[in-house]
Structure formats: structure tokens, C-alpha cells
Amino acid sequence: MEKKMTTENEKPQIDITPSDLMIIRQVFDAATQAGIFKASDLTAVGGVFDKVNAIVEGMIAAAKADEENNNTEQPKEE
Numbered sequence: 001m002e003k004k005m006t007t008e009n010e011k012p013q014i015d016i017t018p019s020d021l022m023i024i025r026q027v028f029d030a031a032t033q034a035g036i037f038k039a040s041d042l043t044a045v046g047g048v049f050d051k052v053n054a055i056v057e058g059m060i061a062a063a064k065a066d067e068e069n070n071n072t073e074q075p076k077e078e
Helices: 016-031 040-071
Strands: none
Touching: 016 040
């Protein structure tokens, strides 16, 4: 009988989707507007928000570019 060797250090792969990142961005925005963060936290929070926002905006731009490319590549029916 064959046994599979597993280690305690193996971790399941976690996938973060574009939707997850958009939600994270919304949570940061809502929490900041609600005054959840202390003033001393805002620099760090803002830095993370900027990183997440850049990733989300890049994904949106890439998706739009892909959509435009797909629309221009399809031959028009006459």
C-alpha cells in the first residue's frame, strides 16, 4: 500500500481574485471615511491602499485593453 508523504509545513494555496482586491480597496476607503484608523496609522494604511489600488487599476486597464483587442479582431459580417 502506498502512503502519501505530507509535511506539516504544507499550506493550501490561497487564490486572491480581482474581486477580492476590489473589496479590500472598498473596505480601506469605508474604514478611513468612518474614522476607524488613528492618525498615526494613516501613512501605513494609505501606502497599502495605494498598492492595492494600483493593482486593481492595472487589472481594470488590462481587462479593457483585452476587451478592445477582442472587439477589433473579430471580422465584421457583411
